[in-house]
Amino acid sequence: MLIIAKIALGFGATLAVGGAYVFHEGVINVDVDELRPGGSHVHVWVPATAVSLGMRVVPRRHLEHAASQVQPFLPVLREVAKELKRFPDAKFVEVKDSTDHVFIGTTDGKIRIDVVNNNETVHLRIPIDTVEDVADRLESDAPTI
Amino acid sequence: MNRISRGVFTLVASTAFAAACFAPISRAQTSSTTSSTTKEQWIHVRVESTDDKGETVRVNVPVEMAEKVLPAINKDKLHNGKVHIDSAHMDDVDLRSLLDAVRTSKDGEYVTVQSRENDVRVAKNNGYLYVYVTEKPRTVVKTETGKSNSAKVSKVEVKVPLKVVDALFSAGKDELDIVAALHALSANGDTELVNVKDSENTVRVWIDSKNVAD
Numbered sequence: 001m002l003i004i005a006k007i008a009l010g011f012g013a014t015l016a017v018g019g020a021y022v023f024h025e026g027v028i029n030v031d032v033d034e035l036r037p038g039g040s041h042v043h044v045w046v047p048a049t050a051v052s053l054g055m056r057v058v059p060r061r062h063l064e065h066a067a068s069q070v071q072p073f074l075p076v077l078r079e080v081a082k083e084l085k086r087f088p089d090a091k092f093v094e095v096k097d098s099t100d101h102v103f104i105g106t107t108d109g110k111i112r113i114d115v116v117n118n119n120e121t122v123h124l125r126i127p128i129d130t131v132e133d134v135a136d137r138l139e140s141d142a143p144t145i
Numbered sequence: 146m147n148r149i150s151r152g153v154f155t156l157v158a159s160t161a162f163a164a165a166c167f168a169p170i171s172r173a174q175t176s177s178t179t180s181s182t183t184k185e186q187w188i189h190v191r192v193e194s195t196d197d198k199g200e201t202v203r204v205n206v207p208v209e210m211a212e213k214v215l216p217a218i219n220k221d222k223l224h225n226g227k228v229h230i231d232s233a234h235m236d237d238v239d240l241r242s243l244l245d246a247v248r249t250s251k252d253g254e255y256v257t258v259q260s261r262e263n264d265v266r267v268a269k270n271n272g273y274l275y276v277y278v279t280e281k282p283r284t285v286v287k288t289e290t291g292k293s294n295s296a297k298v299s300k301v302e303v304k305v306p307l308k309v310v311d312a313l314f315s316a317g318k319d320e321l322d323i324v325a326a327l328h329a330l331s332a333n334g335d336t337e338l339v340n341v342k343d344s345e346n347t348v349r350v351w352i353d354s355k356n357v358a359d
Contacts, residue, residue: 072219076218080210080214083207083209090207093205094201094202095203096201097194097198098197
């Protein structure tokens with residue numbers, strides 16, 4: 001009986017620690033709903049840690065190619081991410097009319113982009129830390145001139 | 146007893162480790178919240194349309210953020226926070242001398258143009274440069290359907306601190322230093338910069354320490 005309790009405790013503790021690690025960087029959330037018959041509905045929840053880990057295990061040659069493509073924008077991306085961290089809850093752009101609503105800002109330390117209109121709804125949440133991490137990683141893999 | 150204490154120890158250690166894993170988030174959030182409460186200057190742009198759709202656009206940008214991000218953008222004529230202007234258009238005008246003359250002159254109305262279409266006024270007062278443009282209503286014309294084409298009146302008011310203008314032209318002859326201008330704007334405090342009103346739209350650009358538009 002005691003052994004079972006110990007196993008359960010170990011399992012629970014491992015689960016708690018694993019969960020804590022996986023979600024400690026937050027969650028990337030993408031929701032896209034096309035509001036028409038047969039329209040696509042995409043709902044993706046990915047732990048941000050998966051992206052950071054993924055960037056480390058992806059073969060370097062693939063990252064180099066991606067990095068070379070986005071190299072001109074990396075300094076801007078890194079600077080924006082760095083600055084956004086100072087504004088964890090802010091509204092940067094909001095466009096509203098009778099049918100459309102677009103929001104770009106930050107909520108709880110995540111970049112938040114919402115687009116709602118009669119045809120579709122898009123909700124995007126990306127932890128700012130993840131953006132910075134990706135920019136740093138790509139920059140370190142970008143080919144030097 | 147020994148087994149129980151070992152179990153308790155394992156539980157406490159696991160909880161502590163889990164808490165340590167979460168700690169960076171809470172620490173980061175606390176520090177960022179604290180820093181955002183300091184007095185930041187924000188540039189606000191608000192466009193309101195009175196047409197059927199009633200479109201409203203609100204843009205809020207922290208000045209410091211713009212100051213940091215702009216130098217990282219190197220595209221076309223924008224480099225290192227400075228915009229290169231074509232000197233061909235500026236050869237005949239010594240802009241620095243012109244600005245210096247305006248700065249050292251007494252407050253007053255420098256330019257007044259009145260015509261049937263527009264009224265334009267350029268004035269200097271208390272360290273600010275003012276530009277007022279009023280587009281006068283045109284003659285009402287009856288269309289083929291019998292409806293009258295209503296005249297559109299528009300008013301543009303621009304108020305720029307002279308320090309900002311100086312900062313803008315503080316770079317080389319053919320350059321506008323946007324970052325320096327933003328810095329000067331931020332130091333100047335709360336100011337209404339642009340106000341445009343016509344029968345369909347209202348545009349406001351202003352700077353203050355609130356992180357949301359009114």
